[in-house]
Amino acid sequence: xxxxRQKKTAIKDHAAHDTDTGSSPVQVxxxxxxxxxxxxxxxxxxxxxxxxxxxxxxxxxxxxxxNYLSRTDSKxxxxxxxxxxxxx
Numbered sequence: 001x002x003x004x005r006q007k008k009t010a011i012k013d014h015a016a017h018d019t020d021t022g023s024s025p026v027q028v029x030x031x032x033x034x035x036x037x038x039x040x041x042x043x044x045x046x047x048x049x050x051x052x053x054x055x056x057x058x059x060x061x062x063x064x065x066x067n068y069l070s071r072t073d074s075k076x077x078x079x080x081x082x083x084x085x086x087x088x
Contacts (some may be wrong), residue, residue: 010029
């Protein structure tokens with residue numbers, strides 16, 4: 001789970017304006033942070049299959065959001081992928 005402070009910094013780094021909390025780049029950034037934390041959890045607990053399923057669902061949701069962003073705003077997609085260090 002992300003702390004409130006981690007969520008606020010991710011939102012602040014990727015928001016288009018001050019009250020932006022739900023745009024695609026913000027959602028992808030939050031999902032990426034959560035996926036990173038869950039990945040490290042699963043390295044310590046390899047038999048936690050329930051968390052692994054949640055991780056796969058989050059990865060799919062992030063992929064769908066990235067596909068949507070690439071269709072609608074390719075410049076924002078490219079900058080987000082570079083900023084989050086994601087592979088295309």
